[in-house]
Amino acid sequence: MRKRYAIASLAFSATAIAGVCQYFGLFSSWQEQVFDRFFTAHFAPSDIVIVGIDNQSLTALGGWPLARKSFATALANLGEPRVVGVDVAFADPSPRGAADDAALASALSLSKEPVVLATQYDDRGGKLLKPLPLLASVAHEGYANMLVDADGILRTFAPTRADTISISAALAERAQEAAYPEVVRIDWRGPAGTFLTIPFIDVHRGTAPARVFADKTVLIGVTAKDLHDTLATPLGVMAGVEVHANALATLESGRFFKDVPMLLMLAFALFAACLAAATIPLVSRLVPLISLLALELVAINLASAALFSAHWRLPTLSLSLAFLLSTGFVFIYQYLNELREKRRIRTMFQYYL
Numbered sequence: 450m451r452k453r454y455a456i457a458s459l460a461f462s463a464t465a466i467a468g469v470c471q472y473f474g475l476f477s478s479w480q481e482q483v484f485d486r487f488f489t490a491h492f493a494p495s496d497i498v499i500v501g502i503d504n505q506s507l508t509a510l511g512g513w514p515l516a517r518k519s520f521a522t523a524l525a526n527l528g529e530p531r532v533v534g535v536d537v538a539f540a541d542p543s544p545r546g547a548a549d550d551a552a553l554a555s556a557l558s559l560s561k562e563p564v565v566l567a568t569q570y571d572d573r574g575g576k577l578l579k580p581l582p583l584l585a586s587v588a589h590e591g592y593a594n595m596l597v598d599a600d601g602i603l604r605t606f607a608p609t610r611a612d613t614i615s616i617s618a619a620l621a622e623r624a625q626e627a628a629y630p631e632v633v634r635i636d637w638r639g640p641a642g643t644f645l646t647i648p649f650i651d652v653h654r655g656t657a658p659a660r661v662f663a664d665k666t667v668l669i670g671v672t673a674k675d676l677h678d679t680l681a682t683p684l685g686v687m688a689g690v691e692v693h694a695n696a697l698a699t700l701e702s703g704r705f706f707k708d709v710p711m712l713l714m715l716a717f718a719l720f721a722a723c724l725a726a727a728t729i730p731l732v733s734r735l736v737p738l739i740s741l742l743a744l745e746l747v748a749i750n751l752a753s754a755a756l757f758s759a760h761w762r763l764p765t766l767s768l769s770l771a772f773l774l775s776t777g778f779v780f781i782y783q784y785l786n787e788l789r790e791k792r793r794i795r796t797m798f799q800y801y802l
Contacts, residue, residue, distance in 0.1 A: 452786070456730065456779055460722040463774035467718045471767040472711070478600055480766045485602070485683035487757040490639035494698050496531075498665045499646040499690055501672035506650040513676060515649075517549040520669070521556030523652045524564065527667055528659025534565045534620045534697075536593055536670030536690045539580040550583055557587040565619045567593040570610070577613065591616030595680065595692060596632065603680045605634050606696050617696035620666055634706040635692075636699045636760070640684040644694045646672065668694055709756070709763045721749050721768045722775035729779045746772055 470476060500523065502515065510519050520535065527533065543549035557564055566588045569578045577592065579585055593616050596605045608618040608629040618629065638644070649669070651657040670690025671678040678689045687695075699705070709717070724745055732738040749772060753765040 452730075455782060456726045457723070459778040459782060460719065460726040460775045463722040463726075463771045463778055464715060464719040466774055467722075467767045467771035468711075468715050470770060471714065471718075471764055476764070476766045476770075478598075480764050481598065481600070481602070481604065483765050484757060484762060485604075487754045488637050488683055489758070490643065491636075493638045493644045493694075494701070495645075496665050497644055497694050497698060498530075498662055498667050499644050499672070499694055500527075500649050500652050500667060500669040501646045501688070501690065502537075502649045502670065502676075504673045504675060506648055506653070507673055507675075509650045510653065513673075514544070516545050517543045517553035518545075519649075519653055521552045523649060523669065524556045524560055526652050526655045526657070526659070527562075527662045529664065530562050530662040530667045531664050532563045532565065532620055533560070533667045533669065534567075534591070534616050534693065536567045536616065536668060536693055538567060538569060538578065539584050540569075540578045542581065550581060554583045554587055557584060563589055565589045565591045565616055567591065567616050568613070570594045589619055591619030593689065593693070595696075597680070601681050603635075603682050603692065605632050607632055608700065615696070617693050617700055620668075620697050621700040629700060630705055633696070633699060635682075635695050636702065636704065636706070637682065637684050637695050638698055641687045641691055644691060646691075666697065668697070704760050706757075706760045706762055709761055714764060714767065717763060718768050718771040721772040724749075725772045725775040726779050729776065729783065742776060 507513055507515070510516070517539070520537070524533065539550075539553070566580045566584060568580070568590050570576070570592055571578060572594070579590065580588065591614055592610065594606075594610075595603050596607060597603050598605075606615060606617070608615050609631075645661075647657050647661065668690050670688065670693070672688045672690065679686050680689060680692050682692065682695075725742060728741055728745065729738065732741060746769060749768050750765055753763045753768065756763045
């Protein structure tokens with residue numbers, strides 16, 4: 450009985466250490482990288498289409514920046530989409546003159562569908578860079594800023610900021626009224642190229658069938674690698690417009706990642722620690738014991754991955770730490786206990802030898 454209490458206390462100690470590490474975020478960056486591995490490719494929503502400004506489009510239309518009248522032509526050729534988002538900055542006058550700005554403004558005013566233009570927060574000064582007043586007066590706005598973690602990976606974004614909304618939230622609000630979390634973890638649909646992408650030049654020339662865009666959300670943005678409008682994501686480098694497509698799909702799904710509450714996480718960690726502590730005394734042979742412990746550890750990680758697919762974030766590293774610490778503690782306890790028992794037996798029989 451005394452031995453059972455000792456092993457149980459070791460399991461509780463392992464859980465306590467894992468809980469402290471989790472509370473102070475000692476493994477936060479590593480845990481995020483583990484969560485990154487849990488993403489699996491989904492089918493991209495069919496109601497989101499990207500019009501990509503690729504290298505072919507740039508070559509055909511005279512290079513970057515494109516003429517604003519090129520955007521006007523593309524908007525006119527989209528047919529009847531549900532809403533259009535343009536992830537391109539129009540904060541400065543067109544280098545091609547006022548007539549170029551006027552052409553885009555005219556197209557925006559004539560558009561039957563809402564058009565959302567990108568704004569950009571200057572995070573150093575907090576200033577919001579907006580489209581030219583001529584354009585802003587005939588369009589909606591949404592900021593394009595995303596939240597990049599310390600390791601350089603983009604995982605989250607804020608749907609709202611002060612009294613402004615993100616470009617993805619501006620597009621999603623056209624379809625449904627919803628209250629979003631303050632920070633949303635993007636539910637990535639897949640790597641670059643997952644969403645249907647039509648070259649901008651095909652839309653400009655009118656060769657892309659209008660039915661492709663009918664009643665869809667259309668995102669226009671740069672996909673040409675030479676312009677370096679890319680971001681590092683858990684699924685690899687991705688064009689900014691594709692990131693916004695993933696953010697939009699996350700908002701429209703209405704399913705957001707949630708962290709498992711701390712007390713429930715501790716309960717899972719205690720279960721993992723007790724599982725290891727209970728297994729070791731039951732198996733006397735080393736190889737089968739190590740194999741069984743390894744299988745249990747794999748099962749714990751698979752359970753965490755399954756919860757992640759259900760949009761619950763259970764910190765795998767904290768559970769694994771509790772399991773491994775408990776394993777180490779019980780092994781050391783048994784070793785010391787055996788030494789103490791051998792010493793006791795030797796002392797008992799030393800007078801008879």
